[in-house]
Every structure is written in C-alpha cells, then in structure tokens.
Amino acid sequence: MTDTSPHPAHEHAHGAPQDPDDQSEILDLDAEVLGEQTASIIDWLPVRSDPRRIVDLGCGTGAGTFALLRRFPDAEVTAVDSSAGHLHRLRHKAEEAGLADRVRTVRTDLDGTWPELGAPELVWASASMHHMADPDRTLRQVHGALAPGGLFAVVELAGFPRFLPPDAPADRPGLEDRCHAALDRHHAEHLPHRGADWGSKLAAAGFTVEGERTITVDLGPTRSEAVGRYALSSLTRIRGGVAEGLDAEDLTALDRLLDTEGPHSILRRDDLTVRTEREVWAARRD
Ligand SMILES: C[S@@+](CC[C@H](N)C(=O)[O-])C[C@H]1O[C@@H](n2cnc3c(N)ncnc32)[C@H](O)[C@@H]1O
Secondary structure (H helix, E strand, O other): OOOOOOOOOOOHHHOOOOOOOOOHHHHHHHHHHOHHHHHHHHHHOOOOOOOOEEEEEOOOOOHHHHHHHHHOOOOEEEEEEOOHHHHHHHHHHHHHOOOHHHEEEEEOOOOOOOOOOOOOOEEEEEOOHHHOOOHHHHHHHHHHHOOOOOEEEEEEEEEEEEOOOOOOOOOOOOHHHHHHHHHHHHHHHHOOOOOOOHHHHHHHOOOEEEEEEEEEEEOOOEOOHHHHHHHHHHHHHHHHHHHHHOOHHHHHHHHHHHOOOOOOOHHHOOOEOOEEEEEEEEEEOO
C-alpha cells in the first residue's frame, strides 16, 4: 500500500496520461512485506456478519483484495482501479491462486461517472482515497452504494515507510529524513488530500464512524530479501521524484545505496527495517 508515486496516478489537471507510472512491483512488495498488518486490520473491522459482496476501491495489484478473499471465504470482491497495468497484474494473480471466479475487475476513473458496483456490504479503500480529486464526493458515493448497515473501511498512510536505521554509521546522517521532507513537499503540491481528517469527512458524508485505529509497524533489523527489494524499489522511486529537493552529497549517498553492483548497495545490508504507520477508519452506513 506504499504510495511512492512521484507523479500521482490521477493527474488529469496537468493533462498527463491517467496511469503514467505503473506501480505494480512496489505494490506487490508492499503486500508481501506488510501482509500480516493488512490481515490484522481486516480482522479488527466490526463487520456484523461475513460480507458476501465486497468492493476494493483503488485496489492496485490486490493487496486488500486477496487479504479480503482469504478472510471471507464466501465473498466475491469487485476490484476497482483506473490502472490497466495494476488490474492486469491482479487478474493474473487471481488466476494463479485459483480465485478468478471470486474476483471481478472494473477499470474506471472514480473521479468520473460512478460505476455499477451492486450493493456491497463492505467497501475497502486502502491508500486510494487521498488520490481522489474530490474525496468528499467519493465518500458520499460510497455511502450511497453500500447496502444499509454496510461498512466502509478507509486505510491511509500516516507516513511513508522508513528502511534505514536512524544511526547507521555508513550513511550520511539524516539522509532518509531529508528524502522524506522532500517527498512531503512534493506530495503537498500533488496530493493535497494526503493526511486529511478522514473521520470528519466520513461523518460529513453521512457515515457513523465506529472505529479508528493507528497501526504502528516496526519490523526491526531484518535480512529479509523482500525487505531489501522493497527498500530498493521505494528509494529508487523517491530518487526519481525528489532529486531536486536534495543536495549533491545526499544524492551521491542515495545513489551509492541504490547501486546494486556497488559495495554500499542497499541489497547487501543486514540492518534494514520497515517502520511506518497506517490509520484505519471503520464507518457504518446506518
Ligand atoms: C497507493 S495505490 C494503493 C493500492 C492498493 N489499494 C494497496 O493498498 O496496495 C493507489 C491506487 O489507487 C488507484 N487510483 C488513483 N486514482 C484513482 C482514480 N481516480 N480512480 C480509480 N483508481 C485510482 C491507483 O491506480 C492505485 O492503484
């Protein structure tokens, strides 16, 4: 669910194509590394009975879709996204897992005409609501689409993951902090709804917010190969998006970490971690 896009997927206002950069690889790595956290968020949801019709809004490559299918074995999931690449990957994974008959994919721009999604008992939106041009409108549309008594789960990133230990002697001190500061400046310009007060927004759209939770993730020092690839992909994307926000020495240090052939490659480290926070809201349509 990491959202590293230096160019948000939805950039109509700038006239760019709708899906300028496919994030499939990083979304798959995120699902692999943080799958346990996603499962525990789903377990926490106050569903009244197991839902049979579920919608995953802004599903990406299916981190939420597959976790929901596992948790609710009688359910079908409609996976909605504007990215053909993400949906293609999701369908491929569903076929490989023998789950294709329980997944329907819908390619649509949720800022446009609302698609026909049936009357789901559960709608899941992870790291996608802040991409909407007018999230208040989207929340009202979800409220209208849900079956009465249904639940809307909104998951948002409280912060971008950190991978380097804060005091690693091999790095330029504070390098990752400065990357984050540059990324935050970039996001403030391109993704103005990131970090919004989703509880208030949900209430304004007519929902009763039944639960709110912050999940703190700290995987600790790990040699996990997936964490190495996740860190490499994430910092590579940051490098592309925030280069102008870092000084020359920081860029050199970052390039050393990203040079997979070099002695300082992030893939050779055994002190990487994943530290991040996710916020979750469970909102009921009465
Ligand atoms: C950060 S990814 C999160 C993906 C997935 N929910 C996860 O947790 O891994 C955001 C997703 O929202 C999709 N998205 C962004 N704007 C959209 C829009 N206007 N309509 C439909 N999907 C959109 C993107 O294509 C991307 O797949």
